[in-house]
Amino acid sequence: MRLLASWTHWARAENYTLAAIREAYTASFALIAAGQCPRFRGDVNQDAVEIAKLFIAYLEDRGVLACLPAKPVAPLVVEFAAWAREQRGLAETTLSTYLGTIRPFVEALGERPAAYDAVTIRAYMTDRARAVSVARMKGISVGIRAFLRFLIATGRCRPGLDHAMPNVAGWRLASIPRFLPDADIARIIEACDGERRLRDRAIILLLVRLGLRASEVARLSFGDIDWRQGSIRLFGKSRREELLPLTQEIGDALLAYIERGRPALAVPSLFLTEYAPLRPIDRITVKCLVKRALKRGGVESHYRGAHILRHSAATAMLRHGVSLTDVGTVLRHRSPEMTAHYAKVDIALLAAIAQPWPGRSPC
Numbered sequence: 001m002r003l004l005a006s007w008t009h010w011a012r013a014e015n016y017t018l019a020a021i022r023e024a025y026t027a028s029f030a031l032i033a034a035g036q037c038p039r040f041r042g043d044v045n046q047d048a049v050e051i052a053k054l055f056i057a058y059l060e061d062r063g064v065l066a067c068l069p070a071k072p073v074a075p076l077v078v079e080f081a082a083w084a085r086e087q088r089g090l091a092e093t094t095l096s097t098y099l100g101t102i103r104p105f106v107e108a109l110g111e112r113p114a115a116y117d118a119v120t121i122r123a124y125m126t127d128r129a130r131a132v133s134v135a136r137m138k139g140i141s142v143g144i145r146a147f148l149r150f151l152i153a154t155g156r157c158r159p160g161l162d163h164a165m166p167n168v169a170g171w172r173l174a175s176i177p178r179f180l181p182d183a184d185i186a187r188i189i190e191a192c193d194g195e196r197r198l199r200d201r202a203i204i205l206l207l208v209r210l211g212l213r214a215s216e217v218a219r220l221s222f223g224d225i226d227w228r229q230g231s232i233r234l235f236g237k238s239r240r241e242e243l244l245p246l247t248q249e250i251g252d253a254l255l256a257y258i259e260r261g262r263p264a265l266a267v268p269s270l271f272l273t274e275y276a277p278l279r280p281i282d283r284i285t286v287k288c289l290v291k292r293a294l295k296r297g298g299v300e301s302h303y304r305g306a307h308i309l310r311h312s313a314a315t316a317m318l319r320h321g322v323s324l325t326d327v328g329t330v331l332r333h334r335s336p337e338m339t340a341h342y343a344k345v346d347i348a349l350l351a352a353i354a355q356p357w358p359g360r361s362p363c
Contacts (some may be wrong), residue, residue, distance in 0.1 A: 001171035004055055007048040021065070025052050026249070050288075074106050080150045083331075087153075091235075093215040093283060101143035109186035113156040119149075126164050138168045178308055179315040186298045188309075191297035198261030199271060200289055202253040207290070207306055210244050211313035211331050214306035221268040225254065234332070242332050314339075 007028065016024035028049050035243050059065040081099060084090040090098070108124055109116055125144075129137050180188075185208050191321040192201035206212045206220075216234050230246045254270075263272050266314040269280035283306075290306045301308060310331070328339035 003048045003051040007052045007055075010048075018064075021052075021056060021059070022068075025049070025056060028052065057085070073103070074111050077102055077106055079154075080147055083150050083154070084146070090313060091215065096137065098143040098146055101140045102147045103145050105147065113151045113185050116151075116157050116161060118147075118161070121161070121164045122166055124259060129168075141168050179305050179312040180299065180301060180308060182316060182319075184297070184301075185309075185316070187297035187299055187310055188293050191293050195260065198253070198257040199274065200293060202250070202257045203271065203286060203289060204293055204309070205250045205253050207286075207309035208316075209247060209250060211310040212244075213310060214283040214290075217286050217306075218271065218281050218283050220270040223268060225270070234256050239334075244330065295320060 010028065011024040012104065014024065014027070016027075032046055032049055056065065059081050060067045077099065080102065084095055084098070103180060107125065109120055121144075125137075125141070128140060133138070145162050145165050148157070148165070151157045152159050152161060171210070185202050189201065189204055189208070191197075193205050203217055206217050207214075210232070212234070219235065220232070226233065227246075230251070231243045232246050233243060234242050258270075262270075263274075265272055267280060271281045273279055273281055273285065286306050290309060291304045294301060294304050314327055314331055317330065320326070323334070324339050328336060331339065333339045
């Protein structure tokens, strides 16, 4: 209520009426995205905008606002989604990311794949590259290439058209892994102490000790926890079923949340939202939870999502003597190259194996 009141106070001051509440939300979201803080009451900028979106959904549910018609999805995109689920086993989070890149592609090139050619595909990719970062461009390239392979597999366009996709400049595994030191991890865990944050503590421990992804945490159910064998069952990328150890620390945190913190809602999902409407959490909830924990713990980091804790778990295991093979097993990497990426942070080990420069003597 406090967050919503701060946002509506700003909306009134900007002369927005109830009928124009969607325009007010769009304007406030645009200001936040541009780094310009609207004059809300208190330091509640991003949270207030998120609550405003929830309030608009409530008004639509009560019939105060008319629901906006959903934007139609091209039949070709719908068919790709079904094919990706059934034939490729894509997780819903990955598929959602792909669809976000494929819809604009189909809108730009049309719904006749037989008319696609290398020139139009490359022109589209070149135009997109002018407006997004290299990392984002790589994601767009992956999604569109998967879509082209679907078109080829179903006979809608000629074979080999996926090779018309230009490569995005970059070197594989060239960057340094992003991670937080042990002291910051301890502060994040301490920031989740207390009876009011039993859920937060259990989720943070799953992220920093086992390196789970946000979507994997959100999908956990009671059936995935084997208390007798001390294991957690996960369904990772491509729906692969894998087991991880349930440590004493994580098990105690989960039991504390189940017994004293979890709302009494008869659903199999392990983690639920704290406030009405009560429902299973999603990966965005986990991301926001981590962001708030970092803020409470006073941890300064440019990267504030849940994935920074997965990187931190990997580097912490390496620093404590765990082999790269074992780290890859915990993180469930399919390629050893991905795990080797984390070896770059062990400066002491790298110094021990580094060869002297063959040129002139050091100063």
